[in-house]
Amino acid sequence: MKPEKKKPLGILFWVCVGWIILNVLLAVFASFLPLIDPLYQNYNAVNSGPSLHHLLGTDDLGRDILSRIIFGSRVSIFVSFGAMAIAFLVGVPTSMLASLRRGRFDKILTTVMYSFLAFPAIIATISVLSFWEPRSLSKVTIIVGIFSIPLVYRVIRTASLAVAGREYVTAAKVQGATDRRILIREILPNITPILVSFLLIGIAAVVALEGALAFLGLSINPPTPSWGNMINEARTVLDVNPWLVIFPSIALVLFILSLNFIGDRLRNHFDVAEVKI
Amino acid sequence: MSNELLVVKDLHTTFATAGGDLPAVDGISFTLGENETLGIVGESGSGKTVLARTIMGLQAIKNATVTGSVKINGSEVVGTSEADKRKIWGTEVAMIFQDPMTSLNPVMRIGKQVDETLRILMGMSKEDAKKRAIELLELVGIPSPEERYEAFPSELSGGMRQRVVIATALACSPKLVLADEPTTGLDVTIQAQILNLLDELKEKMQMSVILITHDLGVVATRTSRIIVMYAGRIVEMGSTQDVFKDHRMPYTRALLESAPKVSNPSHTRLVTIAGRPPNLLALEKGCAFAPRCKYATDKCHNERPELQATGTEGHMFACWNPLTSSRGDA
Numbered sequence: 296m297k298p299e300k301k302k303p304l305g306i307l308f309w310v311c312v313g314w315i316i317l318n319v320l321l322a323v324f325a326s327f328l329p330l331i332d333p334l335y336q337n338y339n340a341v342n343s344g345p346s347l348h349h350l351l352g353t354d355d356l357g358r359d360i361l362s363r364i365i366f367g368s369r370v371s372i373f374v375s376f377g378a379m380a381i382a383f384l385v386g387v388p389t390s391m392l393a394s395l396r397r398g399r400f401d402k403i404l405t406t407v408m409y410s411f412l413a414f415p416a417i418i419a420t421i422s423v424l425s426f427w428e429p430r431s432l433s434k435v436t437i438i439v440g441i442f443s444i445p446l447v448y449r450v451i452r453t454a455s456l457a458v459a460g461r462e463y464v465t466a467a468k469v470q471g472a473t474d475r476r477i478l479i480r481e482i483l484p485n486i487t488p489i490l491v492s493f494l495l496i497g498i499a500a501v502v503a504l505e506g507a508l509a510f511l512g513l514s515i516n517p518p519t520p521s522w523g524n525m526i527n528e529a530r531t532v533l534d535v536n537p538w539l540v541i542f543p544s545i546a547l548v549l550f551i552l553s554l555n556f557i558g559d560r561l562r563n564h565f566d567v568a569e570v571k572i
Numbered sequence: 573m574s575n576e577l578l579v580v581k582d583l584h585t586t587f588a589t590a591g592g593d594l595p596a597v598d599g600i601s602f603t604l605g606e607n608e609t610l611g612i613v614g615e616s617g618s619g620k621t622v623l624a625r626t627i628m629g630l631q632a633i634k635n636a637t638v639t640g641s642v643k644i645n646g647s648e649v650v651g652t653s654e655a656d657k658r659k660i661w662g663t664e665v666a667m668i669f670q671d672p673m674t675s676l677n678p679v680m681r682i683g684k685q686v687d688e689t690l691r692i693l694m695g696m697s698k699e700d701a702k703k704r705a706i707e708l709l710e711l712v713g714i715p716s717p718e719e720r721y722e723a724f725p726s727e728l729s730g731g732m733r734q735r736v737v738i739a740t741a742l743a744c745s746p747k748l749v750l751a752d753e754p755t756t757g758l759d760v761t762i763q764a765q766i767l768n769l770l771d772e773l774k775e776k777m778q779m780s781v782i783l784i785t786h787d788l789g790v791v792a793t794r795t796s797r798i799i800v801m802y803a804g805r806i807v808e809m810g811s812t813q814d815v816f817k818d819h820r821m822p823y824t825r826a827l828l829e830s831a832p833k834v835s836n837p838s839h840t841r842l843v844t845i846a847g848r849p850p851n852l853l854a855l856e857k858g859c860a861f862a863p864r865c866k867y868a869t870d871k872c873h874n875e876r877p878e879l880q881a882t883g884t885e886g887h888m889f890a891c892w893n894p895l896t897s898s899r900g901d902a
Contacts, residue, residue: 462675469628470689470740471662480688484679 308560311553318550322368331359333366333520345538352538354529360539363520364546370514370521371550374436375501379494381440386447387490391478394455405452411445417504424513435514439501450493454486488565495558499551506547522547577748577780578604578627583640583650585619585626591853596622598804599640606747609774609781611791611812613827614801617849620784621670623801624750626650627782628667629657645747662693666746668770670753672733676725682736683709683721689743708739711776713769731762738769745777752784767794788831792816797886800824803850803860806879810887820882820894823861859892867893 321328331337337357345352351360393401423438424430458464459482467481483490502522508514509523517524522543529539585597596619604610614620625631627642629649642649644665649657669675677685686708687701696704702721709717712735725733734754741749751770755763771794774781783791791798792812799809800821808821819825826845847864856862862872869892877890 462669462671463677465630466667466669466675466737466740467677467688469630469661469667470743471658471693472688473658473692476692480680481677485677487679 304560304564308557311556314549314553315557318368319372321365322372325365325369328365330362330365333358333362334518335359351542352536354525354539355532355536360525360542363525364522364543367520367522367525367543368546368550370432370509370519371502371505371523371547373432374439374505374514375498377433377436378440378443378501379497381437382443382447382497383490383494386444387451388478390448390452391455391482391486392474394452394459395474395478395482404448408445408448411442412449414442416442416446417507420504420508421511421513424508430513430516432515435505435508439504439508443497443501447493447497451486451490454489455482458482458485488562492558492562492565495554495561499554499558502547502551502554575606576603577606577608577645578782579641579643580627581641581643583623583626583638583642585622585636585638588635588637589853594852595804595855596636596852597626600801600804600806601640602799602806602809604748604780604782606780607774607778608797609771609783609795611795611798612782612784612801613786613788613791613798615786615827615845615849617852618801619804620786620801621752622804624667624752624782624784628665628750629661630667662689662744662746664746665748665750666741666744668734668738668741668749668751668754671757672730672737673757675737676733678725681722681724682728683723686736686740686743689740693744705739705743708743709736711773712736712739712742713765714739730758731766734758734762734766735769738766738773742773742777742779746779748780748782749774750782750784753786754783755785755787755790763790770794788828800827803852803855805860805890806888807861807891808889809879810882810884810889814882814884814887818882818884818887820889821861821891822865822867822893822895824889825895826864859890867895869893 335358337353337359339357341353341355341357343353351364353359354363389404393404420438420442424435427434427438464477464481467477472480505514505521506523506526509521510527512524512527514523515521517528525543526540526547529536529543533540580603581601583597583600584595587594587596598619600623602610612620612623626638627644627649629642629652631638638650640650644660647656647660647664649660676682683702683705687696687698687705690696690701690704691698694701706717706721709720714720714732714735720728720732725736728736734757738754749770754770755766758766767790770781770783773779783795785791795812797810798812798815800807800815800823802823808815808819808824810818815824816828819828823845826843829843830845832842845864850856850860850863856873858871858873858875859865859868859877862868865872871892875892877892879888879890881888
């Protein structure tokens with residue numbers, strides 16, 4: 296009775312995982328890499344295309360694009376990981392508790408969360424960020440994190456509601472397990488697949504959202520680079536130097552695509568295991 | 573039948589539904605002694621499972637109201653907080669659930685599920701609990717328990733899973749075990765194995781068992797007493813012998829007759845009970861079985877029969893037109 300072999304995840308999955316890890320490592324160790332200072336303006340090479348010296352070219356102020364993309368990824372990664380950390384740390388325990396306790400606690404909490412969902416998150420974030428000066432990375436992270444809580448709450452509540460109704464949860468209960476124990480030992484392991492894939496997709500969504508905010512000039516202030524504000528600045532010289540838009544966009548798209556793909560693959564992978572049970 | 577381990581008195585469980593109050597358990601009283609096996613039989617929807625869950629102190633849904641009294645070894649279950657119930661769950665009373673496919677956590681190793689209980693309720697150390705869990709797995713007849721300790725439920729067959737479920741339920745040597753259709757999901761040969769195992773463990777561990785089933789074959793040889801339920805009420809109860817050989821309630825007879833017999837020649841038509849179980853939201857004033865009963869009179873439709881004694885000790889039935897004692901010609 297050996298456990299069956301699971302469906303392989305595929306090469307593309309591991310390529311995507313590698314890409315995300317590479318991005319994160321580059322972002323973390325950016326200062327130690329032999330990169331040109333992202334703020335250094337080389338007036339001898341303004342708006343130059345890709346060359347040996349500037350692998351991805353320079354912008355209208357002669358700054359190295361490769362370096363700016365790598366430093367810019369710090370913003371995306373910090374905001375997305377941070378915001379999702381906030382959203383999950385608040386959203387997951389509350390939603391799980393609500394699904395187990397039900398009753399008034401669940402009703403009130405769910406109503407509040409769903410009313411927040413009725414707001415378009417991006418409009419809400421934009422309005423808060425417009426008035427909360429001066430903008431900083433942590434403020435953006437906190438706001439995006441808070442507005443992501445209802446989304447996490449809804450998905451995780453539904454998932455754990457399905458688990459909480461299962462017989463083994465009742466069985467654990469009559470064998471003396473307390474609510475806390477049921478949440479941690481019975482429900483959490485059973486919603487982990489959903490948790491992980493939703494986390495990855497959530498991170499991707501926040502990267503895109505941060506890009507949108509930066510494009511609107513509502514994320515971190517220039518000259519600090521971020522993928523979104525690079526695209527925003529490059530817009531004005533699009534006809535002269537299209538590379539300026541193309542490279543940060545590619546970086547943004549590849550990062551989001553990889554995360555989505557990993558999340559999707561993991562979910563399918565776990566689903567196969569579920570069916571067997 | 574020395575001490576009374578379980579005393580159920582005038583127990584009602586009513587669900588508030590959109591169509592009105594639904595009396596799933598409607599005034600049930602009975603007692604159970606130590607080391608006794610009681611069978612509760614009835615059709616689907618007769619309230620067996622709700623009764624078991626109410627005795628356990630579990631509410632399936634929140635809009636149920638429970639009145640009456642359930643005392644397990646002296647402690648009241650009805651109306652107490654979950655914290656109080658936790659004191660008797662596992663150590664005094666345990667439950668074996670219907671479907672072994674869903675009553676084990678699919679992502680936890682089976683050994684962990686057994687020793688979890690031991691660690692919570694008995695406060696055992698990790699090593700002791702593991703040792704005891706392996707003993708329990710061996711006790712319920714799982715081959716090479718040390719290896720199986722590490723297995724996930726999906727790696728075991730249905731019968732093996734039910735053995736694990738039994739091991740978890742019995743881990744803390746409860747005095748009363750409620751087995752709610754413990755063999756429904758299993759095929760016939762495995763059913764017999766599991767029931768024999770339960771019997772064996774009952775003797776070994778000195779506990780009382782309530783066996784809930786719709787299968788009369790299951791209770792015939794294994795119980796000392798039987799309760800027949802219909803529409804949330806007890807319609808007949810007595811020793812297994814009395815219920816099988818000397819039943820008074822037409823419903824009991826109908827139930828017995830509808831069980832297929834091996835001794836019948838092949839192609840014998842199965843006897844069925846005409847009609848359908850009653851709608852609990854629109855019960856008649858009289859006997860709930862009257863619309864399906866061939867002996868029903870006007871009185872049956874208008875007045876509800878209460879349980880009355882037959883003269884044989886412990887044998888009671890609720891019927892206006894009881895069958896005459898069939899003991900002589902049986």
